[in-house]
Amino acid sequence: xxxxxxxxxxxxxxxxxxxxxxxxxxxxxxxxxxxxxxxxxxxxxxxxxxxxxxxxxxxxxxxxxxxxxxxxxxxxxxxxxxxxxxxxxxxxxxxxxxxxxxxxxxxxxxxxxxxxxxxxxxxxxxxxxxxxxxxxxxxxxxxxxxxxxxxxxxxxxxxxxxxxxxxxxxxxxxxxxxxxxxxxxxxxxxx
Amino acid sequence: xxxxxxxxxxxxxxxxxxxxxxxxxxxxxxxxxxxxxxxxxxxxxxxxxxxxxxxxxxxxxxxxxxxxxxxxxxxxxxxxxxxxxxxxxxxxxxxxxxxxxxxxxxxxxxxxxxxxxxxxxxxxxxxxxxxxxxxxxxxxxxxxxxxxxxxxxxxxxxxxxxxxxxxxxxxxxxxxxxxxxxxxxxxxxxxxxxxxxxxxxxxxxxxxxxxxxxxxxxxxxxxxxxxxxxxxxxxxxxxxxxxxxxxxxxxxxxxxxx
Numbered sequence: 001x002x003x004x005x006x007x008x009x010x011x012x013x014x015x016x017x018x019x020x021x022x023x024x025x026x027x028x029x030x031x032x033x034x035x036x037x038x039x040x041x042x043x044x045x046x047x048x049x050x051x052x053x054x055x056x057x058x059x060x061x062x063x064x065x066x067x068x069x070x071x072x073x074x075x076x077x078x079x080x081x082x083x084x085x086x087x088x089x090x091x092x093x094x095x096x097x098x099x100x101x102x103x104x105x106x107x108x109x110x111x112x113x114x115x116x117x118x119x120x121x122x123x124x125x126x127x128x129x130x131x132x133x134x135x136x137x138x139x140x141x142x143x144x145x146x147x148x149x150x151x152x153x154x155x156x157x158x159x160x161x162x163x164x165x166x167x168x169x170x171x172x173x174x175x176x177x178x179x180x181x182x183x184x185x186x187x188x189x190x191x
Numbered sequence: 192x193x194x195x196x197x198x199x200x201x202x203x204x205x206x207x208x209x210x211x212x213x214x215x216x217x218x219x220x221x222x223x224x225x226x227x228x229x230x231x232x233x234x235x236x237x238x239x240x241x242x243x244x245x246x247x248x249x250x251x252x253x254x255x256x257x258x259x260x261x262x263x264x265x266x267x268x269x270x271x272x273x274x275x276x277x278x279x280x281x282x283x284x285x286x287x288x289x290x291x292x293x294x295x296x297x298x299x300x301x302x303x304x305x306x307x308x309x310x311x312x313x314x315x316x317x318x319x320x321x322x323x324x325x326x327x328x329x330x331x332x333x334x335x336x337x338x339x340x341x342x343x344x345x346x347x348x349x350x351x352x353x354x355x356x357x358x359x360x361x362x363x364x365x366x367x368x369x370x371x372x373x374x375x376x377x378x379x380x381x382x383x384x385x386x387x388x389x390x391x392x393x394x395x396x397x398x399x400x401x402x403x404x405x406x407x408x409x410x411x412x413x414x415x416x417x418x419x420x421x422x423x424x425x426x427x428x429x430x431x432x433x434x435x436x437x438x439x440x441x442x443x444x445x446x447x448x449x
Contacts, residue, residue: 025217121295174375178375
């Protein structure tokens with residue numbers, strides 16, 4: 001149990017997926033204008049990454065590893081994840097329209113997000129078992145959500161500030177992200 | 192031959208993927224802690240990009256339009272796996288330095304973007320050179336960023352001490368936050384150039400059209416906004432609907448005015 005908590009803390013805060021590993025940077029910068037959309041994106045990411053790490057871990061443990069097909073993991077994972085996202089989107093559209101309303105627009109954005117593939121590959125590299133993989137996936141996505149909501153909150157405030165013209169738009173957001181990354185460095189003493 | 196040279200020039204200078212198009216930002220930030228890592232990552236991507244462009248161009252008449260994105264992904268992922276195994280076998284130091292970011296070349300927007308926007312529509316040789324040029328442009332900018340971060344953050348260039356002994360390295364530049372600051376400055380310089388260029392009336396629409404601006408509004412090929420199966424038909428239907436409602440609104444306005 002303490003092992004799982006360590007994994008969760010480690011991937012949610014200490015080595016935060018965007019701020020220290022730079023995975024999933026596109027949605028982090030692209031969908032963080034408003035807090036609500038950021039929260040929606042975060043929820044969609046949590047949903048997809050947790051599901052994808054479960055599927056990838058099961059597939060690795062019961063198919064790829066026993067057959068000695070370890071080297072195919074990149075190809076298999078990316079295809080499975082991409083297909084999974086599409087499938088989830090179709091399923092939600094039919095079965096849970098309200099949830100689809102909330103997450104639907106964000107799902108296609110995550111199809112080939114590097115964070116999803118990164119977590120799946122990371123789980124294999126760290127030789128986590130299935131439960132550990134799911135916990136790691138969930139915690140990583142939670143770390144992403146925390147970071148994107150904080151960034152969105154700051155961006156809403158930046159709107160009212162007088163930023164030098166060349167720094168308007170992306171550069172000031174990147175500076176903000178850099179300062180957040182420094183703050184998150186403080187968590188490294190946690191483990 | 193001229194066409195090939197033109198593709199090389201286009202990739203390295205005119206449409207440099209990192210500095211002009213702003214694509215593939217995740218690896219750019221993550222692996223540029225030193226010049227040598229940037230160079231290694233750039234060359235690895237170049238190999239994958241050139242070869243996958245070539246194969247996709249060869250197969251462009253065979254791949255059905257609807258499933259082209261998954262087909263591209265399989266081709267790219269195969270090359271990434273080959274390159275990964277070769278690196279593990281022959282350059283283990285680089286392999287361990289780049290780690291997780293080698294398999295993640297698969298989801299680099301540059302590769303899928305070039306496959307979709309160039310290789311799928313053009314003959315083999317220009318496609319190969321297009322990949323090579325883009326890859327070399329990527330390598331160049333990655334090495335430059337790596338050089339800068341290594342110089343400021345560790346006082347070294349390619350591992351050799353160059354700064355005077357009194358220089359206190361700014362460690363933050365080789366750590367994660369430094370990457371964001373360096374990129375922020377690069378984009379700011381690019382914005383400056385863009386603003387100046389627009390003042391002089393030049394066409395600057397290509398500059399900075401990467402996916403780092405607004406995901407929700409982005410239809411860029413190779414971006415994560417891409418659907419796995421191409422839903423061109425449904426997109427077109429949605430567009431038609433939008434146009435139709437606009438027409439309706441205009442009509443209503445006209446009626447109201449009357």
